[in-house]
Amino acid sequence: MQRTSRTPSPSRWRRRFTSRATAFIVGGIAAVGTGGVLVASAATPEFPNNLVVFPDRDFLAVEGYQDRIGQEALIEVTRGGEVVGSARAKIAEGDPAIEVNHPGGACWGAGTDLNVTPDIRAGDKVSIKFPDDFVEDTIVQDAAVDTDTTIDEATRTVRVRGYIAGGVNPDQTEQRIVNPDLVDLIGKRDVRALRGPLVPSDKGGYSSGLDIASGRFTATYVFDTLEAARTAAGGGGERFMSWQAEDAAANRQGLTIAEYGELGGPGMGGCPAGPADAAAPQGTYSAVRSDDGRSIVVKWTPAKAAPGATPVTGYSIAAIEPGDGSTPRPGVLSRTNATTTSVTLPVTASVSDYEIEVRSLAGPRMSEAFPLANSGPTDPGDIVAPKVTADPVPNDDGTAREAASVKLIPDDPTADIFFTTDGTPARIAGDLPSATAKLYTGPIAIGRATPTTEINWVAFDGAGNSSGNMTGLYKPPPLPAAPPAPTGLVGTPTERSVALSWGAAAGATEYQVTVSSGGVKLASQPAPVTGTTQTISGLTAATDYQFTVTAKNEGGSSTSAPLTVRTSVATERLTITTAKWKTNDFRVVGSSSATSGTVSVYTAVTDGTGKLVPAAAPIAGMANQPLTAAAPPATGTDFDVRLRANVPNPKPAQIFVKSSNGGIAGPFAVANG
Numbered sequence: 001m002q003r004t005s006r007t008p009s010p011s012r013w014r015r016r017f018t019s020r021a022t023a024f025i026v027g028g029i030a031a032v033g034t035g036g037v038l039v040a041s042a043a044t045p046e047f048p049n050n051l052v053v054f055p056d057r058d059f060l061a062v063e064g065y066q067d068r069i070g071q072e073a074l075i076e077v078t079r080g081g082e083v084v085g086s087a088r089a090k091i092a093e094g095d096p097a098i099e100v101n102h103p104g105g106a107c108w109g110a111g112t113d114l115n116v117t118p119d120i121r122a123g124d125k126v127s128i129k130f131p132d133d134f135v136e137d138t139i140v141q142d143a144a145v146d147t148d149t150t151i152d153e154a155t156r157t158v159r160v161r162g163y164i165a166g167g168v169n170p171d172q173t174e175q176r177i178v179n180p181d182l183v184d185l186i187g188k189r190d191v192r193a194l195r196g197p198l199v200p201s202d203k204g205g206y207s208s209g210l211d212i213a214s215g216r217f218t219a220t221y222v223f224d225t226l227e228a229a230r231t232a233a234g235g236g237g238e239r240f241m242s243w244q245a246e247d248a249a250a251n252r253q254g255l256t257i258a259e260y261g262e263l264g265g266p267g268m269g270g271c272p273a274g275p276a277d278a279a280a281p282q283g284t285y286s287a288v289r290s291d292d293g294r295s296i297v298v299k300w301t302p303a304k305a306a307p308g309a310t311p312v313t314g315y316s317i318a319a320i321e322p323g324d325g326s327t328p329r330p331g332v333l334s335r336t337n338a339t340t341t342s343v344t345l346p347v348t349a350s351v352s353d354y355e356i357e358v359r360s361l362a363g364p365r366m367s368e369a370f371p372l373a374n375s376g377p378t379d380p381g382d383i384v385a386p387k388v389t390a391d392p393v394p395n396d397d398g399t400a401r402e403a404a405s406v407k408l409i410p411d412d413p414t415a416d417i418f419f420t421t422d423g424t425p426a427r428i429a430g431d432l433p434s435a436t437a438k439l440y441t442g443p444i445a446i447g448r449a450t451p452t453t454e455i456n457w458v459a460f461d462g463a464g465n466s467s468g469n470m471t472g473l474y475k476p477p478p479l480p481a482a483p484p485a486p487t488g489l490v491g492t493p494t495e496r497s498v499a500l501s502w503g504a505a506a507g508a509t510e511y512q513v514t515v516s517s518g519g520v521k522l523a524s525q526p527a528p529v530t531g532t533t534q535t536i537s538g539l540t541a542a543t544d545y546q547f548t549v550t551a552k553n554e555g556g557s558s559t560s561a562p563l564t565v566r567t568s569v570a571t572e573r574l575t576i577t578t579a580k581w582k583t584n585d586f587r588v589v590g591s592s593s594a595t596s597g598t599v600s601v602y603t604a605v606t607d608g609t610g611k612l613v614p615a616a617a618p619i620a621g622m623a624n625q626p627l628t629a630a631a632p633p634a635t636g637t638d639f640d641v642r643l644r645a646n647v648p649n650p651k652p653a654q655i656f657v658k659s660s661n662g663g664i665a666g667p668f669a670v671a672n673g
Contacts, residue, residue, distance in 0.1 A: 043538050044136065044137070044138055046253065046496055046537060048066075049064035050062075051138040053120060054259060055124075056144075056260075057259065058085075058101050058117050058274070060098075060101065060126060061096040061098075062096055062099070062128060063096050064097060065097050065128075066097070069092065070091065072088055072111075072130075073089060073090070073091060073098065074087075074112075074129045074130075075088070075089065075128050077120055078125045078127065079121070079307070084114075084124070084307035085116065085117065087110045088110055088111030088112060089111070094669070107271035108271060109271070114306070114307070115272045116274065116275060116278055116309065117271055118274075118307070119276070119308050123140060123142060125138070125139055126140065132531065133527075133529040133533070133534060136537070140256050141165075141167075142164075142167065143168045143173060143217070145161070145175070145239065145258065146161070146162045147160075149177070149232075149238055150233070151230065151234075153230070156223045156226050156228075157222050157223075158177075158221040158232050158233045160218070160238050161219075162217055164216070164217050164242075169242075173212070173217070173240065174194055174210070175238075175241070176192045176238075176239050177237050178190040179231060179235035179236070181231050182231055182232060186203070186204070186205030186206060186224075186228050187204070188205075191208060193208035194210055195210045196210065205223065206223045206228065217240070236260075240258045241256065241258075242256050249591070249636075275306055275308030275309040278305070278306045279367060279368070280303070280310075280312070281305050281360055281362070282371070283300050283303040283358075283360070284300065284301050284372070285298060285356070286299055286300075287299075288416065288418075288432055289354075292349060293347070293350075294346065296345045296354060297344050297345075298317050298344075298345060299433065300341055300342070301373075305362055309362065310363040311338070312338045312362050313337075314336055314361040315340065315360055316334075316335055316357075316360075317334045317336070317356075318333045319331050319332045319345045321351050322353050322355065335361075342433075357369045357370075358370040384465060385468070386411060386466075387410070387411045387459075388408050388410050388470060389409045390406055390455075390457075390472050394472030395473070400473040400475035401472070402474070403476075404476065404477055405443040405444060408457055412459075412461045416439065416459065418440065418459075419455055419456060419458075420437050420455070421444065421453055423454045425456050425469045426458040426469055427458040427468065437458070447476065448476045452474065453473075454474075455473075456471050457470055457472075479554055480507055480555040482557055482558055483505040483558055486503060486508075486550075486558075488501075488502050489549055489563045494567070495567060495569075496537060496538065496540070497536060497537040497567070498536050498545060499534075500534050501532060502549050503532065507555075508553055509552060510553075511528065511530070511531075512525070512528045512550045512557075513525070513529075513534055516545070517543060517544065517546065518544075519546075528552075541568060541569060541570040542568070543567050545564070545565055545567065546562050546563070547565065548560050572662060572663035573592070573593040573636075574599070574659050574665040575591050575592070576588065576590040576655075576666065577590045578671070579670045579671065580671050580672070581647070584647055585647065586622075586643040586647045587640070588601050588641045590639055592627055592636055592661070594627060594637060595629075596627060597626075597659055597661045599624075599625050599639045599657050599658065599659050600625065601623075601625075602619065602655060602656045602666075603615045603619060603655060604652065604653065604667040612666075612667045613656075614656040618658075619643075619648055619655075621643050621646055622643060625641045627639050652670050654668060
């Protein structure tokens with residue numbers, strides 16, 4: 001069977017995969033993502049916000065978050081506690097709000113120093129975080145098609161098979177085959193199978209069912225025509241969808257869409273390569289030649305491979321004699337293991353200027369040459385030794401000076417500084433750094449593991465002058481007093497979240513919120529924050545929760561008095577499924593969780609602050625339309641409001657729908673019918 005890969009455009013998959021719903025309201029106020037950071041693996045976004053992961057293409061779609069338009073979000077992919085992919089992007093108006101690794105979207109690595117496209121896998125956590133410490137995430141689900149589709153032409157039956165891991169909820173799955181060629185055959189571009197026996201499609205053309213047992217699934221489709229069966233079986237486009245949560249309006253939250261046959265996404269449109277193709281990493285190096293000219297000590301900073309890439313297996317260090325390249329240039333080569341960060345190269349004293357190259361080795365790959373740590377000009381006539389100032393300076397009486405860290409500042413910015421913290425000199429005879437000396441690249445932390453730390457350091461300038469070994473004795477400062485307990489803890493509830501705020505505690509470096517219900521701590525707790533606000537989401541409506549806030553610093557912690565907050569009672573959930581306009585035909589379809597009532601359709605207009613709101617009056621002919629009972633097994637009611645005369649012209653760009661029960665949905669974009 002010839003297979004092809006059909007990648008849907010954004011307009012094809014947006015919302016179509018997430019549910020029949022596209023907006024909902026809690027208590028008459030638009031629900032725009034009041035979620036927070038309740039748990040590391042269960043703080044799933046609340047509709048209309050969502051994180052949709054396409055692991056085979058390493059592609060992420062961020063939906064909703066329209067209350068944060070223009071805010072920069074940090075998106076991270078975490079595996080085993082390590083961030084393996086990240087990007088920064090601003091929330092855009094409309095849907096999707098952000099796309100990562102998709103044409104027109106952001107690249108992985110944008111705005112961060114992790115320049116790699118992650119190979120997104122099942123079990124990875126994909127999170128979105130905003131500057132106010134608002135965090136939501138989803139866990140990539142472990143289920144996918146893994147076998148070519150089969151067809152029984154005699155019965156017009158098509159079967160799609162795959163695996164489903166134990167942690168995936170079988171009732172929160174769906175299998176689809178997406179192929180635009182199906183439109184002319186069954187009236188739509190995809191076919192779908194939900195868990196259960198064969199049932200006819202509500203639009204006709206086929207029946208489908210999904211059987212799940214013993215870690216495997218089989219989606220079965222029986223088509224009305226052989227041509228439709230052949231098209232579904234031979235066109236590719238198989239995918240399996242699984243989601244972490246489903247709300248009362250059937251919105252699928254934390255959605256994973258595994259696409260069979262996709263080739264992956266690294267390097268898309270000039271974006272970074274994936275881990276398998278990542279170049280060997282670089283560090284920096286410094287080199288010092290002995291007074292007699294017979295050796296060169298080369299030291300370098302360790303190079304760290306991108307997450308998931310081949311780790312550094314060693315280093316190649318070469319000292320090459322000068323030349324114009326017309327003839328081979330002699331030199332000295334040394335190879336080390338991955339843990340070594342210095343070598344001493346034997347060289348010829350009569351050769352005045354060697355070219356030094358340090359490169360990392362990662363499996364079969366070799367990095368570009370490391371840059372020189374300090375690469376200022378060299379003055380052969382310079383005989384003035386460099387000086388280094390320690391900040392803070394050591395005590396003159398030989399006692400240890402208190403310091404959290406120590407900076408080493410040379411008077412010559414081109415000088416290289418080497419240091420030790422084990423009590424041994426940083427310089428040996430012959431004006432070379434010692435074997436244990438490290439190349440200085442930033443402040444030296446004074447740890448608490450030992451009462452005092454002796455730092456030795458030496459500087460070499462570009463002319464080869466040495467400062468000589470210098471020493472300082474330091475000790476960590478006393479632990480600060482534990483901060484006082486936070487006061488003023490208040491909580492503002494919604495149906496599924498509580499927004500907390502509290503007064504700052506003097507000296508606190510972070511705060512930890514603890515959440516309990518019925519006297520029992522929840523299994524997972526919010527992440528620590530540095531500010532004095534945090535929104536806790538993923539809660540249950542009409543339920544009492546107890547909250548405490550613990551202020552922490554290095555010296556200890558103090559906990560606030562508990563606060564009990566009851567989440568709001570669940571109210572109507574109003575949704576819009578479609579809104580289509582054409583000459584003499586305007587139709588709006590959706591659903592409600594209420595059992596009765598009416599709905600009215602309004603044009604979206606801009607208020608004085610630039611926010612989209614419903615117009616003062618409903619569209620003529622689209623007011624007070626009845627809600628009708630939804631067809632089983634669905635619950636609640638549906639609405640289908642349609643105009644065939646006096647259709648508004650020009651087409652409304654966006655609409656709202658209001659219910660007599662108090663719900664409101666929108667804004668929702670109106671499509672051409």
